[in-house]
Amino acid sequence: MASQNADINEAILASGESTLERATARAQEQTNELFNISLNIAVTGETGSGKSTFINAIRGLSDDDEGAAETGVTETTKEPTPYKHPTMPRVVLWDLPGIGSANFKAKTYLKDVKIDNYDFFIIISSERFRENDKMLAKEIQKRKKLFYFIRSKIDNDIRAEEGRRNFNREETLSKIRRYCEENLKEIQNARVFLISSKNLSEYDFEALVFTLMSDLPEQKQKALLQSVPVSSLAILEKKVKMFEKAAWAAAFLSGGIAVVPVPGLSLACDASILVTFFTSCYHAFGLDDKSLDRLAEQVNKPHLKSLIKSPLVLGLASDSAMRLQMSALAGQSVVEYLCSLVPGVGSAAASLMSFGFTYYLLQKGLKELADTTRAVLREAGLQ
Ligand SMILES: Nc1nc2c(ncn2[C@@H]2O[C@H](COP(=O)(O)OP(=O)(O)OP(=O)(O)O)[C@@H](O)[C@H]2O)c(=O)[nH]1
Ligand SMILES: [Mg+2]
Structure with missing residues (x-):
């Protein structure tokens, strides 16, 4: 006793x-x-920007794995498509329909995709962020939700520059970063992360995770941290x-x-x-x-x-x-x-x-x- x-x-x-x-x-x-905590991550951006590839990378899947989101196809979805994390079914990545059309209305879009269902938004672009991306971010901000910009396919940019005689990796990255920040300057507190979904170990993926860790409520941090690849x-x-x-x-x-x-x-x-x-x-x-x-x-x-x-x-x-x-x-x-x-x-x-x-x-x-x-x-x- x-x-x-x-x-x-x-x-x-x-x-x-x-x-x-x-x-x-x-x-x-x-x-x-x-x-037991659920986490819902909304991923949006132009067609071909790399949404599906990013979703697969976070889920630790290759594009040709079973259950992977289809990539490289141009058919756009009209409904948000959920992709569960393979080992944490309560963590869901949502592939949101594209926002490409000319008569895009951020308010209606967010209502249609049910904005309140998501813990945060990722807006992906593989070049400069378009007007629609920015309109969407402003509307998300008004609704006091978290959003992050991702400039994707950075590995392609680096590969394209590598051949040049005066190539400097850090300078190339700063240049892309400055270009994105300039492009997004009208959005208050816009944060942009340079990412290669083909290789999360390089560039800003770690910074994205750590930023999310400081922004999210504690229990959501645990779901996020557990689910992201090491x-x-x-x-x-x-x-x-x-x-x-x-x-x-x-x-x-x-x-x-x-x-x-x-x-x-x-x-x-x-x-x-x-x-x-x-x-x-x-x-x-x-x-x-x-x-x-x-x-x-x-x-x-x-x-x-x-x-x-x-x-x-x-x-x-x-x-x-x-x-x-x-x-x-x-x-x-x-x-x-x-x-x-x-x-x-x-x-x-x-x-x-x-x-x-x-x-x-x-x-x-x-x-x-x-x-x-x-x-x-x-x-x-x-x-
Ligand atoms: N090198 C490289 N290629 C990428 C990256 N992200 C996406 N891609 C390629 O870009 C193409 C388009 O990527 P997807 O992930 O299908 O793009 P998406 O935004 O889902 O496109 P939609 O579903 O048509 O709107 C594919 O061929 C991907 O392999 C990246 O980080 N690096
Ligand atoms: Mg896709």
Whole structure:
């Protein structure tokens, strides 16, 4: 009983709250924010500007992958088309109908596409922003919604300039940026990001993510950060911090302290929360086969995937095998199985039902996944 009390105290302390009830509420809020928040991103711009390609890039899909938005086709949609994130179905990118027609009315357009459904707008152009883009931005601004301009296909611009004798990459980029800013000067606080959807690791994609992180409400930041591809080490580290902060809540709700009769907490050890936590990290860090293949292709290092030896990553990789194991095993065995995959944790049996042990397992597993990803990024040459 004494050790049980100590365990409860440890859990309350980890929550930063003063009572068990408040800690429970906080744990539920935190895990809900991490796993259940929806995010709706509207993407608009001229035909051919690169909307579909950008949507696929954010979803970590190549243009020819199953479920990818069709690219390079000129048929324009009349209705907003939703594209769910492959591993986070609550994150939806909306391909909005083009705004190209001469008699475009921003107000009616925003009403037609149901402006209030979106958390923010991305307006894409592959050259100069047109009058319609600007009219739309002004109307979005009037309605107090967030919007960001993307100047796309920057890789093409760089490639075209590279051959010149006095080529200077930074100067070329500043020139494009200045040109865009000049073009958008009538829009208050217009922010423009230079992006290549063919390679998010270069140019302003990281800056776009970090700007969104400072503009969005906290729970939406978590959905965004989890869903974006790991295109730089800085993005990875932000993701790791987010999961580190939430680990106590997953440990708390998984039932480590659920022997205490608190309404809303299950009595059995709810191992599915632990599995959800690890699989969410695994996908958010881009450790799944598809993300690794994409990265390997991008940096031309086919051996990238073979560097991964971590049993936890490999265990999570055999997704269907894992799920099968989950359904076949009772909660306790699942925890034992997870323990066997995380180095240095040892057997679960002795201290299985404690908050302290579950929290330790999650932290160690998270570190293992983070370190594996760091090594992959290092080998890929991503800073
Ligand atoms: N190099 C390069 N090509 C791009 C980029 N973005 C889009 N493209 C290419 O530009 C063409 C048009 O891109 P889409 O994504 O289909 O454009 P869209 O805005 O969805 O076009 P509509 O659906 O017709 O309105 C395709 O051939 C893409 O491969 C980019 O960042 N870099
Ligand atoms: Mg398209």
